[in-house]
Amino acid sequence: MSDAAVPIRRMPRPSRCPICGKPSDARNRPFCSDRCRMVDLNRWFREGYAIPGAAAPEPQADGGNGEENA
Numbered sequence: 001m002s003d004a005a006v007p008i009r010r011m012p013r014p015s016r017c018p019i020c021g022k023p024s025d026a027r028n029r030p031f032c033s034d035r036c037r038m039v040d041l042n043r044w045f046r047e048g049y050a051i052p053g054a055a056a057p058e059p060q061a062d063g064g065n066g067e068e069n070a
């Protein structure tokens with residue numbers, strides 16, 4: 001038996017930045033830079049917060065008024 005018929009699936013996988021399409025950086029995978037990462041994060045947050053149809057109650061900090069002007 002020869003195990004020479006093993007399909008080599010070790011492609012370098014050219015992951016690209018989902019934001020701008022540039023080759024992703026090893027440090028900021030899968031993004032190319034910290035900036036793009038933040039962009040994606042912001043977008044994610046926006047979509048998470050602004051859900052059409054679902055009125056999500058905003059987590060208000062309960063504990064009295066924080067603003068105290070004499």
Ligand SMILES: [Zn+2]
Pocket residue numbers: 017018019020021022031032033036
């Ligand atoms: Zn990018």
